[in-house]
Amino acid sequence: MAQTATISDKTIARLSLYRRLLQQRLAEGAQNVFSHELARMSGNSAALVRRDLMSVGGAGSPTKGYDAHGLAEAIGVFLDAPEGQNAALVGIGNLGRALLAYFAGKRPRLAVTAAFDTDPRKTDRVIHGCRCYPLAEMEARIAEHGVDLAVLATPAGPAQETADRLVRAGVHGILNFAPVRLRAPAGVYVEDIDVAMALEKVAFFARQRG
């Protein structure tokens, strides 16, 4: 962690995307990749791809482009916690279950290891490798699992209260799917995914050409 040259929010997101594209590419048997290829695959410009890769000290060759495996590795060194990170999920509804399926076994260094719900019919079992507990045990289980971040998939009503509990329990980041703007202290990173908003945005721009 030498030079964290205040790397941008958006660059982090794109690096994550590039890594996934590189893995796809590796699975297809490719050895190396050019910035313009990553650009086409990701929907960005080649210049932007190259600038993003500078953040991870991307050493590409003018003739060969970037070594796909080495680059994916370098992005991992940059993005992932060496010791790994555990996440919790709150709200085991349809969305919660979809998210568990989504995250299961994707990244060795980032796993959703504990899920919580108030409904006893949804707890005390394992879904996609994730243990489900009663919400009442949240604080204890978060400590037990060493959870560092959480995915909030509750209804809007209890979202803020739940977020407060998560923060008090020691969580430093929240991915929020509840249609509510969360208030959190400065030391906690909150990312809102607002599907209703997103749908309205698509509807608006879809309309812009009858």
Place this chain on the structure above:
Amino acid sequence: MAQTATISDKTIARLSLYRRLLQQRLAEGAQNVFSHELARMSGNSAALVRRDLMSVGGAGSPTKGYDAHGLAEAIGVFLDAPEGQNAALVGIGNLGRALLAYFAGKRPRLAVTAAFDTDPRKTDRVIHGCRCYPLAEMEARIAEHGVDLAVLATPAGPAQETADRLVRAGVHGILNFAPVRLRAPAGVYVEDIDVAMALEKVAFFARQRG
């Protein structure tokens, strides 16, 4: 549709958010609202809120602020299609069902009216007011329902192919939840919601203070 002064992507998203906050506010019995209140509720600055509201010709009063009902109405005039818009959902898995519950009956002018899946056990029924059809009927039902935009909640594999079919069927906007970068012609607006990417972003920033 007189002066569409090329209004920004982000402003559209925030307008949608402001409307929801205004409705919340109205439900609490408030008559008017100040820019700094919307700012606090939305997590933006007051100046940004005022600038966004200029897009909808927001006429606020220096003493009373904005009329909450009138402003919500004005945003609706701006965002919503007067004749309404219908959306389709493809992929009736956990995520798809969660999204149906999410969108059901929220906006009178924007409804998900048709859902599709290849699995016959999931079709020929009604979920949250939305009819579910076999995927084979997609083109016909999209025409029948006058669908203008679609929510893509399939696995990654068939996502691009499904998007192509949607576009050929006349869809102008796609909200994509599959972890794939969609390629679409210029006339189609695509919004990607990449949950894996979002989780990695939160994990990264959560780590930034041990």
Place this chain on the structure above:
DNA sequence: TGTTGTGAATCTCTTCACAGCT
């Protein structure tokens, strides 16, 4: 020749600051 790495230019979005209004 075709690509990387990167300074400089450009474009876009946000905030500042204040005149005008009630």
Place this chain on the structure above:
DNA sequence: AGCTGTGAAGAGATTCACAACA
């Protein structure tokens, strides 16, 4: 006294353009 509407400044992100290189 306090707020809105907005021109102008500022910050940030992206693209341009080209030197260096294999």
